[in-house]
Amino acid sequence: MILTSTQNPLVKQVRRLHQAKERQQEQAFLIEGTHLLQEVFTVHHPLQLVCATEAWQEQHPDLWQQAIDQVPRTELVTAKVLAAMATTVTPDGVIAVAERTAISPPSLNGKLVLALDRLQDPGNLGTAIRTAAAVGADGIWTSADSVDLDHPKVLRASAGQWFRLPMAKTDSLLDLAKSYRSHGAQVIATGMTANLDYWQVDFTQPTLILLGNEGQGLSSELMAAADRVVKIPMQSTVESLNVSITAALILYESRRQNGLL
DSSP: OEEOOTTSHHHHHHHGGGSHHHHHHHTEEEEESHHHHHHHHHHTOOEEEEEEOHHHHHHOHHHHHHHHHHOSEEEEEOHHHHHHHOSSSSOOSEEEEEEGGGOOOOOTTOSEEEEEESOOOHHHHHHHHHHHHHHTOOEEEEETTSOOTTOHHHHHHTTTGGGGSOEEEESOHHHHHHHHHHTTOEEEEEOTTOSEEGGGSOTTSOEEEEEEBTTTBSOHHHHHHOSEEEEOOOOTTOOOOOHHHHHHHHHHHHHHHTTOO
């Protein structure tokens, strides 16, 4: 049987997960697209529901069989119904609901951890997640007032790496920095007026890297809490770098110093 009505209760149930409050309440989030679904199955992240069109099922019979075998509920839907569920303008034929509680927070004993203060752009966060996974970082923390980790655009921008990295929000990045320091990590902040270039820091020791958003940077409180503040050298005509680019430069410098390039 194929679901054909956009008024079906299931459609409304899935659409509620477009909203951050509903994702928090339901402890669930959306997976959109074939690539993300493949990653979910690869890492065995638990799913509650998979909906797909007949055309998608015919193109991906093995993935559909995995869904039938591993997911409590699977539904075939029309393209119109799928579009009503999705956040993307042109969904590729499949959407799923994943469990939020399966994501683990980063360890306080991590060797390289990223902490993001008041990040608002989901594309930036998703790209930072992708880069952190690429360099083998131990996780990402975000402040409570940052964009949701499970925002649909964050997942898409992470290119599937979202499921391979411990992540969590914290009510206090300041307390978090103190906790990492008590576990033997140095705390490195970024600031445009710093005296140190980012490659002048010793990243061979456990490190928590603090980054702020493009508009305001880090709070003065977090800057003061850092062991060192570093800058990314730029031409005077350039006001700032995208935070995901800053994260990439520093993360890869850490990887270089640790002989992993």
